[in-house]
Amino acid sequence: MPDDSKYQLMNTTAVVTGSAQGLGLGTAAELARLGAHVILADLQDEKAQSAAEELRGQKLSVDAVAVDITDSGAVDAFFNRIAAERGTLDILVNNAGLGQDVCPIVELSDEHWNQVLNVTLTGTFHCCRAAGRIMERQESGTIVNVASINGQNPAALVAAYNVAKAGVISLTRTLAMELAAYGVRVNAVSPGPVYTDFNKRVMAQRCESLGIGESEMIDRVRQAVPLGRWGEPEDIAQGIAFLCSPAAGWITGEVLTVSGGLSGVSAAPPKRAKK
Ligand SMILES: NC(=O)c1ccc[n+]([C@@H]2O[C@H](COP(=O)([O-])OP(=O)(O)OC[C@H]3O[C@@H](n4cnc5c(N)ncnc54)[C@H](O)[C@@H]3O)[C@@H](O)[C@H]2O)c1
Secondary structure (H helix, E strand, O other): OOOOHHHOOOOOEEEEEOOOOHHHHHHHHHHHHOOOEEEEEEOOHHHHHHHHHHHHHOOOOEEEEEOOOOOHHHHHHHHHHHHHHHOOOOEEEEOOOOOOOOOOHHHOOHHHHHHHHHHHHHHHHHHHHHHHHHHHHHOOOEEEEEOOHHHHOOOOOOHHHHHHHHHHHHHHHHHHHHHHOOOOEEEEEEEOOEOOHHHHHHHHHHHHHHOOOHHHHHHHHHHHOOOOOOEOHHHHHHHHHHHHOHHHOOOOOOEEEEOOOOOOOOOOOOOOOOO
16 A cells, blocks of 8 residues: 555645635645645635535535735734634645736736736735744744746736736745745645636637637637646646645745646737727
8 A cells, every 4th residue: 555644634724715716616625635624715705605515515624714815914813813723824825816807018007907916916925924924933834826827938918917926936936945944835836727717707808809719719728738638626736735745845945837738828919900
């Protein structure tokens, strides 16, 4: 029998942000299956509560708490409460993020730029800071930030999102150095395309700008992925779970790309029609 205990997360407390749906929910379920007590932290309280109910029905140990990661005071209070109630905070997965409406930089509004950066980068910073303080004090714990292949290789027409995810990668590497002396590991996972609500919205906008239908777009993306298929939430969840586990005990400051081999979408769009 192979010893797989080093992949288990027994007796740990984990927080996954943005876990009412999509990749966050898949990750929360995976960590719970591996033995963690998981707190689903999301803006969408009702959805998170019912997701937690469903996971508890599968005999998994989960709770749901309403948190807005853009509210730094609320984030600090949330993490302090979890650490006080549970004794330790062992795992944080910063998954919550906001996509950008497909739009060239020359037409991107201040408001939308700030909105995407505020949730995707600044929200992740708030959670890293609050959890980092606790983990530094404990001298234990691990953080995984969900970045994107767009953070490594920017795609046209989603500049704010690309920049936010590149920032998440830099934040990850910086925090990894700052917390290494305390035995706290910090890594990132860069997912490729998974057909969640988030991606459906972006794809619908790209279809419109390219004048193609949804099924053609789905097929184009599939063909661009070297492993020949879209990702599933479990693909991303398993990469994250590995980085959270003792099996990754000597890995910090890394970016694990989980994308079927796709490193980015670099096509330059044609000229737009004159208005
Ligand atoms: N789906 C993909 O193809 C893909 C690819 C690369 C990276 N990602 C990243 O993975 C993460 C999850 O993506 P997804 O596709 O599951 O997205 P999603 O939109 O389906 O889910 C995001 C979740 O985050 C929550 N959220 C948003 N703002 C929040 C806030 N201020 N505070 C707390 N929660 C908030 C939402 O309520 C939602 O439940 C995101 O960071 C995204 O950028 C996704």
